[in-house]
Amino acid sequence: MDVLFGRNKKEQLEPVKAKVRGQIPPWLQGTLLRNGPGMHTIGESKYNHWFDGLALLHSFAIRDGEVSYRSKYLRSDTYNANIEANRIVVSEFGTMAYPDPCKNIFSKAFSYLSHTIPDFTDNCLINIMKCGEDFYATSETNYIRKINPETLETLEKVDYRKYVAVNMATAHPHYDAAGNVFNMGTSIVDKGKTKYVMFRIPAEVPEAKGKGKRSPLTQAEAFCSVPSRSLLSPSYYHSFGITENYLVFLEQPFKLDILKMATAYIRGVSWASCMAFHPEDKTYIHVIDQRTRKPMPVRFYTDPLVVFHHVNAYEEDGCIVFDVIAYDDSSLYQLFYLANLNQAFEQNARLTSAPTLRRFALPLRGDQNAEVGSNLIKLTSTTARALKEKDDQVYCQPEFLYEGLELPRINYSYNGKPYRYVFAAEVQWSPIPTKILKYDILTKSSLKWEEEGCWPAEPLFVPAPGAQDEDDETPTHAVGMPRKVTRTMGGAAHTCRGGRAAPLSLPASSLR
Ligand SMILES: [Fe+2]
Numbered sequence: 001m002d003v004l005f006g007r008n009k010k011e012q013l014e015p016v017k018a019k020v021r022g023q024i025p026p027w028l029q030g031t032l033l034r035n036g037p038g039m040h041t042i043g044e045s046k047y048n049h050w051f052d053g054l055a056l057l058h059s060f061a062i063r064d065g066e067v068s069y070r071s072k073y074l075r076s077d078t079y080n081a082n083i084e085a086n087r088i089v090v091s092e093f094g095t096m097a098y099p100d101p102c103k104n105i106f107s108k109a110f111s112y113l114s115h116t117i118p119d120f121t122d123n124c125l126i127n128i129m130k131c132g133e134d135f136y137a138t139s140e141t142n143y144i145r146k147i148n149p150e151t152l153e154t155l156e157k158v159d160y161r162k163y164v165a166v167n168m169a170t171a172h173p174h175y176d177a178a179g180n181v182f183n184m185g186t187s188i189v190d191k192g193k194t195k196y197v198m199f200r201i202p203a204e205v206p207e208a209k210g211k212g213k214r215s216p217l218t219q220a221e222a223f224c225s226v227p228s229r230s231l232l233s234p235s236y237y238h239s240f241g242i243t244e245n246y247l248v249f250l251e252q253p254f255k256l257d258i259l260k261m262a263t264a265y266i267r268g269v270s271w272a273s274c275m276a277f278h279p280e281d282k283t284y285i286h287v288i289d290q291r292t293r294k295p296m297p298v299r300f301y302t303d304p305l306v307v308f309h310h311v312n313a314y315e316e317d318g319c320i321v322f323d324v325i326a327y328d329d330s331s332l333y334q335l336f337y338l339a340n341l342n343q344a345f346e347q348n349a350r351l352t353s354a355p356t357l358r359r360f361a362l363p364l365r366g367d368q369n370a371e372v373g374s375n376l377i378k379l380t381s382t383t384a385r386a387l388k389e390k391d392d393q394v395y396c397q398p399e400f401l402y403e404g405l406e407l408p409r410i411n412y413s414y415n416g417k418p419y420r421y422v423f424a425a426e427v428q429w430s431p432i433p434t435k436i437l438k439y440d441i442l443t444k445s446s447l448k449w450e451e452e453g454c455w456p457a458e459p460l461f462v463p464a465p466g467a468q469d470e471d472d473e474t475p476t477h478a479v480g481m482p483r484k485v486t487r488t489m490g491g492a493a494h495t496c497r498g499g500r501a502a503p504l505s506l507p508a509s510s511l512r
Pocket residue numbers: 172238308309496497498
């Protein structure tokens with residue numbers, strides 16, 4: 001466990017050839033980019049939470065059956081300031097830091113008054129996002145960092161707020177077939193309102209006269225917003241679902257208390273301590289119609305739950321079907337405090353609710369004649385129910401598909417469409433993945449892979465050239481914990497907020 005969580009990872013600046021066991025299919029050519037925490041100790045100071053660690057970028061270049069690996073720390077402003085001071089001087093979500101330890105309480109108070117919404121970190125450690133031809137390291141703050149996908153060099157710092165009014169944004173955007181990016185973020189107490197903002201970044205931008213090539217971010221467009229149910233306690237969310245015509249967003253009772261967050265600095269507590277799960281509350285399901293750019297007026301809700309990862313969503317016979325990995329509480333986040341990540345972690349740190357693959361179904365059209373209490377879902381493909389209640393309210397009961405999985409991926413060619421397979425890391429009551437799982441939704445059966453001394457990262461599906469459909473067995477090839485990855489690369493393992501690769505819909509020859 002110490003290998004995974006304890007030590008700072010060393011950069012591998014020069015590409016090193018990996019030892020390949022077995023054979024890599026000749027068609028699998030390209031570069032797999034990953035991102036994740038790599039350094040948790042700076043000088044004498046240590047981050048509190050696994051998700052706070054400094055971002056380490058990884059690249060696996062796959063050419064002609066061989067793999068070369070390199071890694072480099074993201075040279076964010078946060079990284080540079082910390083290394084220069086030889087201690088943590090920039091706050092992360094689970095660690096509050098003070099630039100000057102000699103500052104007294106009055107100067108702290110002044111800083112608090114100056115920054116009700118804090119200036120967040122640019123330690124972008126969760127994912128890699130592709131915008132047009134550009135690649136960005138991303139996290140969940142308003143900052144993203146452009147990177148060179150070949151050399152892993154850190155380039156410009158970009159503030160989302162310059163283009164879209166969001167204080168936070170997800171690190172799990174979606175892409176359509178043309179490469180347009182869809183994402184969402186939270187705008188906190190802006191002009192007296194807190195809202196969730198959905199935005200689109202085009203894949204291509206026409207060149208402006210005399211201005212040369214412009215970043216697609218300059219053409220980012222907010223196309224819808226959903227008001228938060230609470231001005232001062234917006235929901236935390238890590239991802240969302242998208243179908244051909246709709247976006248699915250869960251406003252869950254895992255909330256960020258803005259007043260507590262604004263006073264966290266002066267109180268000497270982390271921002272993470274300002275997040276709480278409210279089991280007495282509901283989870284609201286918002287459906288946004290991309291054509292009208294408006295949320296559906298029906299109030300869909302379900303029981304309180306915590307979702308980090310949406311799996312997929314699609315439309316079927318007048319319904320939206322969407323799949324998520326859901327928990328009954330927020331215990332996952334708590335377990336990744338470094339104080340818990342010790343030798344006895346697997347024995348002592350147990351989730352109080354298991355991550356389960358749950359399928360929801362929502363009717364797209366209301367039925368005026370349906371009786372209160374009746375099930376509005378007539379699909380034969382799922383037992384998920386949507387029960388009509390009074391006043392245009394619908395209570396959704398999911399179908400439980402599989403227990404004990406996280407870090408889900410699909411064949412992204414099927415994103416937003418009916419699909420069959422979920423690839424994931426199998427986790428039971430401990431959040432440490434032990435196996436790679438291929439779950440067949442149609443037959444409700446699964447295939448698993450494991451190997452002594454290996455901890456799986458998030459699997460990645462790469463369709464073979466010419467693959468026509470999901471049932472074609474030949475092209476099925478999951479990358480992510482390939483057999484070549486050994487303990488020494490454990491630092492690349494994707495925890496909940498660990499590494500992600502560039503869009504999956506790209507042909508194998510351009511993995512990155
Ligand atoms: Fe994630």
